[in-house]
Amino acid sequence: MTDYKLLTPGPLTTTASVKDMMKIDRCTWDDEYKRITQKIRSQLLELAHVTEDEYTTVLMQGSGTFSVESVMQTALGASDKALIITNGAYGKRIVEMAKYIGIHYDEYSVDFNLHPDIAEIRSRLENDPMITHVVMVHCETTTGILNPLEEVATVAKAFDKVLIIDAMSSFGGIEINVEELGIDYLISSANKCIQGVPGFGFVIAKLNQLKQCEGNARSISLDLYEQWKEMNHDGKWRYTSPTHVVAAFSKAIDELLDEGGVPARQARYEKNNKRIRSRFADAGIHAYISEEKQSPIIATYLFPDEFFSFTDFYEYVKTKGFVLYPGKLTEVDTFRVGNIGEIYDTEIEQLCDIIDEYMGVLAK
Numbered sequence: 001m002t003d004y005k006l007l008t009p010g011p012l013t014t015t016a017s018v019k020d021m022m023k024i025d026r027c028t029w030d031d032e033y034k035r036i037t038q039k040i041r042s043q044l045l046e047l048a049h050v051t052e053d054e055y056t057t058v059l060m061q062g063s064g065t066f067s068v069e070s071v072m073q074t075a076l077g078a079s080d081k082a083l084i085i086t087n088g089a090y091g092k093r094i095v096e097m098a099k100y101i102g103i104h105y106d107e108y109s110v111d112f113n114l115h116p117d118i119a120e121i122r123s124r125l126e127n128d129p130m131i132t133h134v135v136m137v138h139c140e141t142t143t144g145i146l147n148p149l150e151e152v153a154t155v156a157k158a159f160d161k162v163l164i165i166d167a168m169s170s171f172g173g174i175e176i177n178v179e180e181l182g183i184d185y186l187i188s189s190a191n192k193c194i195q196g197v198p199g200f201g202f203v204i205a206k207l208n209q210l211k212q213c214e215g216n217a218r219s220i221s222l223d224l225y226e227q228w229k230e231m232n233h234d235g236k237w238r239y240t241s242p243t244h245v246v247a248a249f250s251k252a253i254d255e256l257l258d259e260g261g262v263p264a265r266q267a268r269y270e271k272n273n274k275r276i277r278s279r280f281a282d283a284g285i286h287a288y289i290s291e292e293k294q295s296p297i298i299a300t301y302l303f304p305d306e307f308f309s310f311t312d313f314y315e316y317v318k319t320k321g322f323v324l325y326p327g328k329l330t331e332v333d334t335f336r337v338g339n340i341g342e343i344y345d346t347e348i349e350q351l352c353d354i355i356d357e358y359m360g361v362l363a364k
């Protein structure tokens with residue numbers, strides 16, 4: 001298989017040095033390995049702008065969804081109720097989890113190209129005192145819309161609710177001050193903006209919340225509380241951990257810091273995203289989400305006309321070394337272009353030249 005550049009929201013293009021870390025076999029109970037876990041846990045707290053007195057990091061095996069589900073399992077007890085704000089497939093997935101687990105919930109569902117209305121959230125919180133938790137996806141990867149985290153956090157905190165944020169596709173690529181926003185559980189994973197490889201997720205959890213959650217989980221393996229207790233002891237994971245992935249992730253964090261931390265990475269991602277958006281527009285391919293709501297992570301594009309074939313387009317772009325992402329909307333034909341990962345100006349210009357070629361822009 002050729003070494004493609006992935007323009008997807010993860011797994012994404014990683015550095016050779018991150019991949020190299022996976023060439024060594026490591027033992028789960030070895031002290032050196034446990035120290036890698038502990039280092040990751042404390043570095044993630046720094047990236048989130050929180051202190052070890054108030055917050056902890058829990059790593060969880062599996063893809064990002066497993067970590068979201070572990071939070072839903074553990075943070076909500078039998079008498080709790082979640083207000084779940086949805087404007088995309090990942091929010092809807094959390095609603096599905098609530099149904100499976102048997103959590104009381106109220107879904108505030110918004111069109112996929114719109115922001116939730118803060119007044120509506122306030123009114124739901126006012127009218128339903130049973131609600132204890134507010135849950136939202138930060139960057140809805142379904143479309144690439146960036147939800148108004150600050151406003152939602154402010155209203156959730158004004159009502160003293162526990163705040164759960166799925167920041168899977170934004171953490172590490174967008175500055176999030178977890179403590180200032182009062183986020184109680186922030187969830188992300190190894191293979192998104194920190195630019196590691198897939199295999200585990202992580203939760204930045206407020207200690208005084210997590211400590212109250214013993215016995216809540218209806219699942220053994222997704223019990224975030226038990227996972228924390230074991231891991232917090234000395235860095236040993238409760239069950240077999242993805243050792244190769246953990247080592248690669250540790251390297252990926254170091255490389256994020258070398259790049260200049262989250263602000264520098266965010267600036268690169270923003271530049272990538274804006275450049276693609278503007279060059280695609282010039283080529284006649286327009287974004288589905290308006291510019292002010294667009295995340296610097298991934299964008300959804302409308303098919304340029306009724307003759308456009310995504311399969312044909314995808315194959316053409318792939319033969320030139322880039323892999324795009326299909327759309328996830330049912331009512332309109334779209335495709336997606338991710339701009340996170342080890343992707344710089346050169347690759348962005350190459351990609352846009354290929355799109356121009358395909359669209360016949362150069363021939364005109």
Ligand SMILES: *Cc1c(COP(=O)(O)O)cnc(C)c1O
Nearest residue numbers: 063064065090137139141168169
């Ligand atoms: C990637 C992603 C997830 C998790 O997806 P997995 O396929 O389980 O890793 C959850 N929420 C959002 C917003 C995501 O972008």
